[in-house]
Structure formats: C-alpha cells, structure tokens
Amino acid sequence: MKQISKKHPLAIRWFHWINFPVLFTMIWSGMLIYWANDVYHVGFGDKTALKLFPDWFYAPKRLMDTPLEYHLDSRLSEGMAWHFLTMWFFFFNGLMYVLYTAISGEWRYLLPNRHSAKEAFQVVLHDLHIRKEPLPPRKFNGAQQIAYTSVVIMGIGSLLTGLSIYKPTQFAWLTTSLGGYETARFIHFWLTMGYLGFFLIHVTQVIKAGWNNFRAMVTGYEVIDVPASASTSKASPAEELRP
Amino acid sequence: MEPTKQMKSEQQKISELRTNELSEPLSEEEAKRQIQHLSRRSFLRGGLVIGAGFLGWKWLNRQYTDDGTNWVFRRALQVNEGIVQGTFYSANHLSPTFPRAQAKDPRENGDFGLEEELDADAWRLHLYGLAEGGETTEEGMAMMPPPDASLTLEDIKKLPAVEMTTQLCCIEGWVEVVNWKGAKLSDFIEKYPPVKDENKLIPAYVGIETPDGAYYVGLDRESALHPQTLLCYEMNGKPLTPEHGAPLRLVIPVKYGIKNIKRIGVIRFTSERPKDYWAQQGYDWYAGL
Incomplete structure (x- = not known):
C-alpha cells in the first residue's frame, strides 16, 4: 500500500524555484564583473603559478573558421547593470524565505542540532558506500540540515560583503570590519564559488534520490510506503530515505 | 480522516x-x-x-537603449541612485584614510582628453554658471560662450590646502592607496559661488570637462560638496605628472575612479544632469561609493 504525503509547502517551493534563475543571474553577471579585472591567481610574489582564468579563456582559438570571441573581459557595464537589478530579487526572495521558515516552524526541519554533525558524517559514509545502514527517516538528514543552513548563512555573507564593496564609503564601517575592500571582494567571490560547489552536490544528490523526491519540490507531494502496521494517523509517518 | x-x-x-x-x-x-x-x-x-x-x-x-544600456537597466540604476541618496548617503560618511606610507603611484589608467601636449602656462580653468560673471547659455560649450571666470593654478593654490591618503576605487574592481593634496571643491565653490536656484542652493549638478572636451564627468551636488572631494595638484608629495592629470584633477573618493577626471579645463554649474563619458557607454551615471 502507498500513501500520498505532503512534503514541501507551496511558499518554500516558490522561494526555491525563484532563487534558481535569480542566483544564476547573480553568478553570471558577477563573473562578467570579475572578468573585467581577473586578478585571482595562485602564485608567490610576482610569480604566477596558476591563473584562475588562463588567457586562452578570453581569446579561444578559432574553431572551424568561426572566431570564438565572447569579449568576456569587456562586458563590465552589462554585468553591473544585471547585478544591481537582480540583487533586489535575490535579497527579497532570500529574506521572505528566512521569514517564512522562522514563522511557519519549518526551521525545525532545517536547523542543525547537536546530532547533525555526527549524522552528516554517516550520510557521507553512506553516500560513499562505506556505511550500509539506512539513513535517518526524516524530512532532512543531518548533512542536509548543515548544507541548507550553511547556504543561507553564505547568502547573508554575500549580501554583507556585496554591500561593503558596492558602497565602501557609505558603509566604510562594514568594509573595514570585513578586512577592507579587497578582502571583502575576495570573500564575495569565493562565496560564489561555494554556491557552485553546493549546486554540483545538490544536483547530484537530487538525481540520486530520484523522481519521487524531485517531483515533491514541484508539486509538494510525494508517494510513500505505508508502514507494516498500517495506520492513517498523521502522528509520525514513516518516510523513506530522501535528500 | x-x-x-x-x-x-x-x-x-x-x-x-x-x-x-x-x-x-x-x-x-x-x-x-x-x-x-x-x-x-x-x-x-x-x-x-x-x-x-x-x-x-x-x-x-x-527594449530601446538609453546611453548604452536598455531603459530597464537605466531605470534600475536610477532607482538604486535614489535609494542611496535618499536613505544612507551622508557627507559625514568618509572614505577610509590610510597611513601616508601605504600610498603608491596608481597605474595610469585612461588617457582620454590628455592627447594634446599640455601647455602649463597657457592652461586656465574656465568656470560657467557663476553668480557674477558673463552670460550663460543653455547651449553651453557648443556655443563657446565666454566663461564667467578663467583661473590659473595659483588661484586654486590660494585656497586652503588639504592632504589626504585615500583609496582610489576603479570600477573594474581594483583599488590603490594614494596620497593627494589640493583644495576642497566645497571651498572652491564658496570662493566662486554659482547662481543659486529657487531654494537658495547651488545648482543640482556640476559638469567637469577636459580642455579639449574629449572626457567629461557629471557630479551631483551632494557628492561635489563632500569634504573629501578635492581639486588636486599634487600626488604622493609631487606635482601631478601629465599622465595623472596635470595641472589640476578631481579626486572624489565617494565615486569610482571614472569620475576622478584628469586635466580639468572646464567646470560648469548647471541644473540639468551633465553628460558623462562612461554613463554614455552603459555605466551608472551616479557611480557612487
């Protein structure tokens, strides 16, 4: 026997899916801004061992007689225009999400607790096929709680470092407390790289978890197995493993 | 159930x-x-x-383009400008200052308006829109009206000299600490007062151009009157070199480097938003920090 169970509230599904194109636009426009002054590299003193974006990235070789010129390093004004328009959507969507989870009580599923770290470690072992035991039957396991809470904190970090390099004179106190303009810009950049890392792991896990799990983020419902002692009580439905 | x-x-x-x-x-x-x-x-x-x-x-x-970007983005930049000016801009918010020893010569970025050889003796700073002076026309430079005043570098140096070591923030994303010496633009405006508007304020905008008119920036009144906005003639203890804007340049830490115009030839007080070189290329006109 099966049951159809409500999983994700409508509001959270909207926040989630709005955030997807908004964050994508923030990252892309942010890269257009970065490429205008591509300074991050691995090196010592004046010696550069590794550039983040090597020269061929900006002027790739001709491919089948078609010049591959995207002028990625000269699209600064375009990047800034997109960035400083989209930032409002990123900010308000994130703010509404945090307020909603706080007021609705959804935060109870999302905030890590003192067991989360140990559980997250077990999840990693499980995913690496080292640990055989099934994962905890909850909406979000320890690894998810840590990941989904961290990404909100990263979002706040992006807003603060962003504000400190957007208006470093008006918010001089903030810029200075973040270690100055260049440090704040560095943090702002690596938070973005953090989102890309989050995205890769997230998508991998969603693919692994399968259609039932993905569909729940669209429709809000998932199909679950009825436990052996079949009961329609709402109290504690057994839930299958899901990310 | x-x-x-x-x-x-x-x-x-x-x-x-x-x-x-x-x-x-x-x-x-x-x-x-x-x-x-x-x-x-x-x-x-x-x-x-x-x-x-x-x-x-x-x-x-x-959508149609409005100075190098489409009107939606142009509008968004203007809304952001309004929010900045209306909520948290303050003349008391100062750009951080640094120890003099940290100052370095900045890179030579941007030579628009510097192509002609500088004749330091012939150089004059032409002012338009002064309370006392010749006639001003709305056509501005196009009509080449006689300026209300033409000043020498000595006239600028008569104003109280101010020295500061601040960060020059390029819109490209790099920053450099530089030591500057010059006169506050607010002191200059007090000495050479422009025509006041109906609210007894100086005009809402200041337009600044190179002598050949090849580079030009527009400033809002509040940023022009900011205490760290200087008309500079010295950089890191030496007179300005031609590449860095001799004989007189603007240093304005509340704006990106693009507004820090070199080799000033004309200052114009106006109630209409002046044209701005990089704003015409799709950048934010305000470009405030």
Missing part, C-alpha cells in the same frame, strides 16, 4: 488531499493515478512560469 464507503469524485479526493498532510492508504495504481493528477497541474504551472520568464527575457532584449 473519515473512512470512505462511497466512491468519491476525483476532485473531492484531490481537494481532501490538499487540506490533509497524508492521504488514506492507497493501492499502488490508485496512488500513481492521484499523484499524476496532482503533478499535472504543478508541472503545467511551472512550464507557464518558465515560458513567461523566457518571453520576459526576449522582451528585455528588444
């Missing part, structure tokens, strides 16, 4: 589900049928949103 004896209509079951967290136990096929019914609507809605987003993006790309 009430056990059901009668057959319920599909709609009833679905609406029951929408209000409950959990359905009654269902057979495999029944669960499949119901979840498909529930999903159809959500995926259809999702598809419509994606479609609308795509059309919106196409629409955005079709």
Whole structure:
C-alpha cells in the first residue's frame, strides 16, 4: 500500500524555484564583473603559478573558421547593470524565505542540532558506500540540515560583503570590519564559488534520490510506503530515505 | 480522516488531499493515478512560469537603449541612485584614510582628453554658471560662450590646502592607496559661488570637462560638496605628472575612479544632469561609493 504525503509547502517551493534563475543571474553577471579585472591567481610574489582564468579563456582559438570571441573581459557595464537589478530579487526572495521558515516552524526541519554533525558524517559514509545502514527517516538528514543552513548563512555573507564593496564609503564601517575592500571582494567571490560547489552536490544528490523526491519540490507531494502496521494517523509517518 | 464507503469524485479526493498532510492508504495504481493528477497541474504551472520568464527575457532584449544600456537597466540604476541618496548617503560618511606610507603611484589608467601636449602656462580653468560673471547659455560649450571666470593654478593654490591618503576605487574592481593634496571643491565653490536656484542652493549638478572636451564627468551636488572631494595638484608629495592629470584633477573618493577626471579645463554649474563619458557607454551615471 502507498500513501500520498505532503512534503514541501507551496511558499518554500516558490522561494526555491525563484532563487534558481535569480542566483544564476547573480553568478553570471558577477563573473562578467570579475572578468573585467581577473586578478585571482595562485602564485608567490610576482610569480604566477596558476591563473584562475588562463588567457586562452578570453581569446579561444578559432574553431572551424568561426572566431570564438565572447569579449568576456569587456562586458563590465552589462554585468553591473544585471547585478544591481537582480540583487533586489535575490535579497527579497532570500529574506521572505528566512521569514517564512522562522514563522511557519519549518526551521525545525532545517536547523542543525547537536546530532547533525555526527549524522552528516554517516550520510557521507553512506553516500560513499562505506556505511550500509539506512539513513535517518526524516524530512532532512543531518548533512542536509548543515548544507541548507550553511547556504543561507553564505547568502547573508554575500549580501554583507556585496554591500561593503558596492558602497565602501557609505558603509566604510562594514568594509573595514570585513578586512577592507579587497578582502571583502575576495570573500564575495569565493562565496560564489561555494554556491557552485553546493549546486554540483545538490544536483547530484537530487538525481540520486530520484523522481519521487524531485517531483515533491514541484508539486509538494510525494508517494510513500505505508508502514507494516498500517495506520492513517498523521502522528509520525514513516518516510523513506530522501535528500 | 473519515473512512470512505462511497466512491468519491476525483476532485473531492484531490481537494481532501490538499487540506490533509497524508492521504488514506492507497493501492499502488490508485496512488500513481492521484499523484499524476496532482503533478499535472504543478508541472503545467511551472512550464507557464518558465515560458513567461523566457518571453520576459526576449522582451528585455528588444527594449530601446538609453546611453548604452536598455531603459530597464537605466531605470534600475536610477532607482538604486535614489535609494542611496535618499536613505544612507551622508557627507559625514568618509572614505577610509590610510597611513601616508601605504600610498603608491596608481597605474595610469585612461588617457582620454590628455592627447594634446599640455601647455602649463597657457592652461586656465574656465568656470560657467557663476553668480557674477558673463552670460550663460543653455547651449553651453557648443556655443563657446565666454566663461564667467578663467583661473590659473595659483588661484586654486590660494585656497586652503588639504592632504589626504585615500583609496582610489576603479570600477573594474581594483583599488590603490594614494596620497593627494589640493583644495576642497566645497571651498572652491564658496570662493566662486554659482547662481543659486529657487531654494537658495547651488545648482543640482556640476559638469567637469577636459580642455579639449574629449572626457567629461557629471557630479551631483551632494557628492561635489563632500569634504573629501578635492581639486588636486599634487600626488604622493609631487606635482601631478601629465599622465595623472596635470595641472589640476578631481579626486572624489565617494565615486569610482571614472569620475576622478584628469586635466580639468572646464567646470560648469548647471541644473540639468551633465553628460558623462562612461554613463554614455552603459555605466551608472551616479557611480557612487
């Protein structure tokens, strides 16, 4: 026997899916801004061992007689225009999400607790096929709680470092407390790289978890197995493993 | 949940589900049928949103351009400008200052308006829009009216000299600490007062140009009057070199480097927003920090 169970509230599904194109636009426009002054590299003193974006990235070789010129390093004004328009959507969507989870009580599923770290470690072992035991039957396991809470904190970090390099004179106190303009810009950049890392792991896990799990983020419902002692009580439905 | 004896209509079951967290136990096929019914609507809605987003993006790309960017972005930049000016801009917010020893010569970035050889003796700073002086025309430089005043570098140096070591923030994203010496633009405006507007304020904008008119910036009144906005003639303890804007340049830490115009030839007080070289290329006119 099966049951159809409500999983994700409508509001959270909207926040989630709005955030997807908004964050994508923030990252892309942010890269257009970065490429205008591509300074991050691995090196010592004046010696550069590794550039983040090597020269061929900006002027790739001709491919089948078609010049591959995207002028990625000269699209600064375009990047800034997109960035400083989209930032409002990123900010308000994130703010509404945090307020909603706080007021609705959804935060109870999302905030890590003192067991989360140990559980997250077990999840990693499980995913690496080292640990055989099934994962905890909850909406979000320890690894998810840590990941989904961290990404909100990263979002706040992006807003603060962003504000400190957007208006470093008006918010001089903030810029200075973040270690100055260049440090704040560095943090702002690596938070973005953090989102890309989050995205890769997230998508991998969603693919692994399968259609039932993905569909729940669209429709809000998932199909679950009825436990052996079949009961329609709402109290504690057994839930299958899901990310 | 009430056990059901009668057959319920599909709609009833679905609406029951929408209000409950959990359905009654269902057979495999029944669960499949119901979840498909529930999903159809959500995926259809999702598809419509994606479609609308795509059309919106196409629409955005079709909009007319307003100085190098389309009017939607131009408007957004102006809204941001209004928010900055209306909520947190203050003349008391100062750009951080640094120890003199940290100052370095900045890179030579941007030589627009510096092409002609500088004749330091012949150089004059021409002012338009002064309270006392010649006639001003709305046509401005196009008509080449006689300036209200033409000053020498000595006139600027008579004003109280100010020294500061601040960060020069390039819009490209790099910053450099530089030591500057010059006169406050606010002191200069007090000495050479422009025509006041109906509110007894100086005009809302200041336009500044190189002598050949090849480079030009526009400033809002508040930024022009900021205490760290200087007309500079010395950099890192030495007179300005031609590449860095000799004989006189603007240093304005509340703006990106693009507004820090070199080799000033003309200062114009005006109630209309002056043209700005980089704003015409799609950048933010305000460019405030």
